[in-house]
Amino acid sequence: MTEKDSAVRDMESSLMQRARAGDKDALSRLFAEHVPTVHRFAMRMCRDEERARDIAQESMLTALKSLDAFRGDASFSTWLFTIARSHCGKARRRADREPLHDQPEGPSDAVASSEPLPDVQVAHGQVSDVVEAALAALDPGDREVVLLRDVEGLPARDAAEVLGISVPALKSRLHRARAALRDHVRGALGDHVEPPSPACPDVISAFSEKLEGDLADNACAALEAHLASCPGCAARCESIRRVLGACTMLRTQPVTPELRRTFEQILAGLQRRPGV
Ligand SMILES: [Zn+2]
Structure with a gap:
């Protein structure tokens, strides 16, 4: 954990202590910091704006009801992601029971298209759009792990905790x-x-292991030596590096006006409640 991560966690832990003691401003600050992230995760998991807003709202309400159950050995964001993931699962099961209204997940247009995207689009920064569509085309189990680790940047330990x-x-x-x-x-x-x-x-697995800090020094040296002599593998490595780089850019997606309104309504309701 870096010094910055540690400072953030200390601040979060102090806000959480205050929130559990009934300090609504502290709770509002925690939600303001983390609900947009959880909403973004829900949006990419269920690919439906209204459902994602519901999941963000239900996650806040569940967190409010179970503040006392928060043990403090995970970060607040990890705990909220765990709650949101559970609501995403429930929403998916509900959607499965409503086949007339919710089509099964399939590749989005960008990925399903057999036509390669023109290079000019890629050159103009549309790699993020392609990566967004590719995320949507992933199996939900694969998608959630990439979203938590590569898009939202949770440490491996926290992502594992969210997924249980x-x-x-x-x-x-x-x-x-x-x-x-x-x-x-x-x-x-x-x-x-x-x-x-x-x-x-x-090389893709080896590069992924290297990113996780799990590739032994000798394996790392062997990988570098191979990349230096094999243009195809060097290109494969470069492509996964670009894809994962584009994933981190998806972290900055702004909060929608609708979510902001929902969020403000919940916070306003919270301020009116006699106790948390
Ligand atoms: Zn090779």
């Missing part, structure tokens, strides 16, 4: 999901890199 799995299980799912994401993006961009030869290592 071990850190090694999280990492294993993450490496697979990143490779799937890159495949979708590559399909959409018409990125035709020379296929790997039988002698080529799995």
Whole structure:
């Protein structure tokens, strides 16, 4: 944990203590900081603005009701993500029971298209749009792990806690999901890199492990040596690096006016309540 992360966590923990003691301003500050993030996660998980707003709202209400259950050994954001993920699951199960109103998830237009996107679009910064569409095309289990780790930037330990799995299980799912994401993006961009030869290592997984700090020094050196001599693998590595770089850009999506209104209504209701 960096000094900044540690300072943020200390501040969060102090706000949480005050919130549990009934300080509504502290609770408002925590929600103001984290609900937009949770809404963004819900929006990408369920791909429906109204449902995402409901999930953000239900998550705030659940958090309010269970403040006393918050043990403080996870960060507030991890706890709120866990609550939101549970509401996303419920919303998905509800949607599954309403097939006439909710179509099953499928690839979005950008990814489903067989036409490669013209290079000029990519050059003008539309990689983010392609990555957004590729995220939507991922299996929900793969999508949530990439959203938590690569889009929202949760530490691996926190992302594992949200998903209720071990850190090694999280990492294993993450490496697979990143490779799937890159495949979708590559399909959409018409990125035709020379296929790997039988002698080529799995550079996407190795690069993903390297990002997680899990690649041993000798394996890291072997990867670098291979990349220096194999243009196809070097291009594969560059493409996953660009895709994951674009993921971090998706973290800055602004709060919609509708969510802001919902959020303000809940906070106004909170201020009127006699006790938290
Ligand atoms: Zn190679």
